[in-house]
Structure formats: structure tokens, C-alpha cells
Amino acid sequence: MGSLNTGTNNIADRNTPLIRNCWYVLDWSHDVKSKLKNRMVLNQDLVYFRTKSGEVTALQNRCAHRCFPLHKSTLHTNDTIQCGYHGLTYNVDGECVQIPSAMNINPSFISIQKYIIVERKPMIWIWTGDPEKADEDLIPDYDWINDDQWGYGSGFYHVKGNYLAIHENLMDITHFQYLHGAALGTPKHAEAQIEVTVEGNTVNNYRLNEGEPVPELHKEASGLGNVPITRHAHSTFVTPGFHNAIALFEDKEGTNNGRVEYSPRILHFITPETQYTSLYWWMFARDFSVPDKNLDDWYTKVTGKVFEEDKDAIEWIEDLWVKDERPNFIENNVPSDGGAVKMRKIIHQLSLQESNDS
Ligand code: FES
Ligand SMILES: [Fe+2]
Known part of the structure; x- marks a missing residue:
């Protein structure tokens, strides 16, 4: 087979300008209280908190007087x-309501940026782009996770790498065998047939493995042990801020009281912090052994280790991009990169569109 390189002109890479017109996760719902918090999202520093009425407010974390970081300030009741x-005071809309050194003047000529926030438990979403385009229907639907028939472990990582590296990692799960061999690998996993489908700006990879055991991670929890199964896996790039992974283990023999299907699903919420650092939340859900809350903790711990391996890989790669002087280095594509390359082309287009619009 000849070279599969696509060139770099029409595909996004780590230097491609970030996509602003998109919903991104800002935080877990349960982590935002009536206390000032600070986080950088898409190169903008934010201060945010939960108001007395229970809504989340996010404002620019930079006083409009002399730039003091507002998260190091006082939140009044x-x-x-x-x-x-110097005591300038801002309301929840970012309007200045008091200038202590000039109580006789109207302070409303000073304001700071307020961001659009939507809470869809257990996550809080932010829109930093054109407010006219902030359509709440574009927030991915994951409400099923709040249903009792699902149990899940979850975690958060700060990743020293561009957000596309996280998407890339998720779009080619060939890496299960090599990066997470002990937990997720099975002998023939890397050789799966892969089918890539594109619908609008969504790219789905479907992988099929026949006659392999359940990966080690799920052997006990699923009760399937070493029973050979059919393993279906969908990894889907949904938006620059969200990747959805749905697996299905099919035990046609119905080993456990006739049960045929077992589904692990992973929600991946990816937010660029800066051009070369990212915020990454994950929820690892399952529809088996659900009432076992100890298992939720176990999945949090064990899958947390798996995702740490991803974080390490991404950070080692980023480190090489920064330090290794090899100006002519190019990445070679292999067939399993098909979905990732399509995803990167879409991001390239979205970025181009945004720079043309602005
Ligand atoms: S910098 Fe905030 S009041 Fe002066
Ligand atoms: Fe991984």
C-alpha cells in the first residue's frame, strides 16, 4: 500500500486555532458552590461560583480597573x-455596582464579561464564542447517566497537551492493546475491522472483534470471565468538546442466566484550557452489576489508572513536539487513523470558518 499521508494543509494539528463556537464543560456540578473558583478556558481566565438562587455565574477573572484576579477577592452574601x-464591586451580570473611592458617580460605565452557562447535571457547560450562536440544543445528550440502571466511576485530569491529542487518542482505540494491555487488551483487538462513518460534523469509528474474551477490567464485574464474546465498539467524535464511546459485549451463549448484552459506555468531556493544555473529565458507565456502589469506586480507581496512561502518552508526545528539533518530522497515517483524520479535517474546517467569520 502506498503512503496514506494526507498532507498537513487541510487537517487540524496542535497549532490550529481553538474552536470558540462550541459548548465545553467548565466543571462538575457538585464542585461549584458559593465560593469563588478560578479556571482558564480557551485562553480566557474565569471566576465562577454558585449564586444564592443556585445558578452558576462565570465572569472574566480580571478586574476592569487594574486587572486584579477576582477569584482572590471577596464574594459577598x-x-x-x-x-x-481597590474594592470595585461587580454583580452577577458583571456590571460594576460600586466604586468605593467615588461613591458619588454612577459606576455602570465599568463592566466585565459574563459568560453563558448551562447546567446539565452532573456537568456545567460554558459557551465562550458568539452569544448569538449559543444554541442549548447543541449540548450533547447524556441524561441517561442519571438513570438508576447505570452505575459509573468518574474522574478529571489536567493534561499538558493540545485537546486534539485527547480526541486522537479516543478515535483510534488500537492503543488499548499496547498502552492499556493489562486492563483492556485482548490478543486480536488491534486487528479489528473498522468502519468509519461521517454524519455532518460527527465521526464514528465502529470496531468489531469476534470470539475474544472480555478485557480483564470487566471480567469480574460482568461475570463473563473468559467466555468468548463478540465485542462491538463505537468511538464517536461528537463536538470539539465531547467524545462518546459505547461498547457492547455480546455473549450469544447467554452464560449468565441468558443475558446476552453488556454495555460499558464512556463520556469524555474535553475542554481546551490553553492552546497546549487541556481539561479532561470522564465518566465510565456500565449497565451490569449496577447496584454495587463499591464497584463505582473500584471503576473510578481502576479506570482512572487507565486514563492516566493516556494522559502520560499525550504528555510525552507533547513534550517531544516541544523539545525535539526535527523540523521535517511528519506523522504517517495508517488505516486505523481514518476516523481521526476525518475528525481533524472537520476541526480544520470549523476553525477556518470561525476565522473567516470574525
Ligand atoms: S484592580 Fe480591582 S479595584 Fe482596582
Ligand atoms: Fe486510552
Whole structure:
């Protein structure tokens, strides 16, 4: 087979400008209280908190007077933030409501940016792009996770790498065998047939493995042990901020009281922090052994280790991009990169569109 390289002109890479017109996760719902928090999202520093009425407010974390970071300031009981430098005070809409050194003037000529926030438990979403385009229907639907028939483990990582590296990692799960061999590999997993489908800006990879055992991670929890199964896996790039992974273990023999299907699903929420650092939340759900809450903790711990291997890989790669002086280095594509390359072309287009629009 000849070279599969696609060139780099029409596909996004780690230097491609970030996509602003997209919903991204800001935080877990349960981690935002009536206390000032600080986080950088798409190169913009934010201060955010939960108001007395229970809504989440996110504002620019930079006082409009002399740039003091507002998360190091005071949150008053009436939901105003008083800057810790000269005392300018902002309301939940980012409007200045008081200038202590000039109580006789109307402070409304000063304001800071307020961001659009939507809470869809257990996550809080932010829109940093054109407010006119902030359509809430574009937030991915994962409400099923709140249903009792699903149990899940979850975690968060700060990753020192561009967000596309996380998407790339998820779009080619050939890496299960080599990066997570002990937990997720099975002898023929890397040789699966792969089918890539594109619908609009969504790219799905479907992999099929026949006659392999359940990966080690799920052997006990599923009760399938070493029974040979059919393993279906869908990894889907949904938006620049979200990747959806749905697996299905099919035991045609019905070893456990006739049960045929077992489904692990992973929600991956990916938010660029800066061009070369990312915020990454994951929820590893299962529809087997659900009432076992100890198992939720176990999955949090064990899959957390698996995702740490991904984080390490991405950070080692980023490190090489930064340090290794090899100006002519090009990445070679192999067939299993088909979905990832399509995803990178879509991101390239989205980025181009945004720069043309602005
Ligand atoms: S910098 Fe905030 S009040 Fe002066
Ligand atoms: Fe992985």
C-alpha cells in the first residue's frame, strides 16, 4: 500500500486555532458552590461560583480597573464580588455596582464579561464564542447517566497537551492493546475491522472483534470471565468538546442466566484550557452489576489508572513536539487513523470558518 499521508494543509494539528463556537464543560456540578473558583478556558481566565438562587455565574477573572484576579477577592452574601485591590464591586451580570473611592458617580460605565452557562447535571457547560450562536440544543445528550440502571466511576485530569491529542487518542482505540494491555487488551483487538462513518460534523469509528474474551477490567464485574464474546465498539467524535464511546459485549451463549448484552459506555468531556493544555473529565458507565456502589469506586480507581496512561502518552508526545528539533518530522497515517483524520479535517474546517467569520 502506498503512503496514506494526507498532507498537513487541510487537517487540524496542535497549532490550529481553538474552536470558540462550541459548548465545553467548565466543571462538575457538585464542585461549584458559593465560593469563588478560578479556571482558564480557551485562553480566557474565569471566576465562577454558585449564586444564592443556585445558578452558576462565570465572569472574566480580571478586574476592569487594574486587572486584579477576582477569584482572590471577596464574594459577598448578595452575590457581588468585591475586588481585593481597590474594592470595585461587580454583580452577577458583571456590571460594576460600586466604586468605593467615588461613591458619588454612577459606576455602570465599568463592566466585565459574563459568560453563558448551562447546567446539565452532573456537568456545567460554558459557551465562550458568539452569544448569538449559543444554541442549548447543541449540548450533547447524556441524561441517561442519571438513570438508576447505570452505575459509573468518574474522574478529571489536567493534561499538558493540545485537546486534539485527547480526541486522537479516543478515535483510534488500537492503543488499548499496547498502552492499556493489562486492563483492556485482548490478543486480536488491534486487528479489528473498522468502519468509519461521517454524519455532518460527527465521526464514528465502529470496531468489531469476534470470539475474544472480555478485557480483564470487566471480567469480574460482568461475570463473563473468559467466555468468548463478540465485542462491538463505537468511538464517536461528537463536538470539539465531547467524545462518546459505547461498547457492547455480546455473549450469544447467554452464560449468565441468558443475558446476552453488556454495555460499558464512556463520556469524555474535553475542554481546551490553553492552546497546549487541556481539561479532561470522564465518566465510565456500565449497565451490569449496577447496584454495587463499591464497584463505582473500584471503576473510578481502576479506570482512572487507565486514563492516566493516556494522559502520560499525550504528555510525552507533547513534550517531544516541544523539545525535539526535527523540523521535517511528519506523522504517517495508517488505516486505523481514518476516523481521526476525518475528525481533524472537520476541526480544520470549523476553525477556518470561525476565522473567516470574525
Ligand atoms: S484592580 Fe480591582 S479595584 Fe482596582
Ligand atoms: Fe486510552
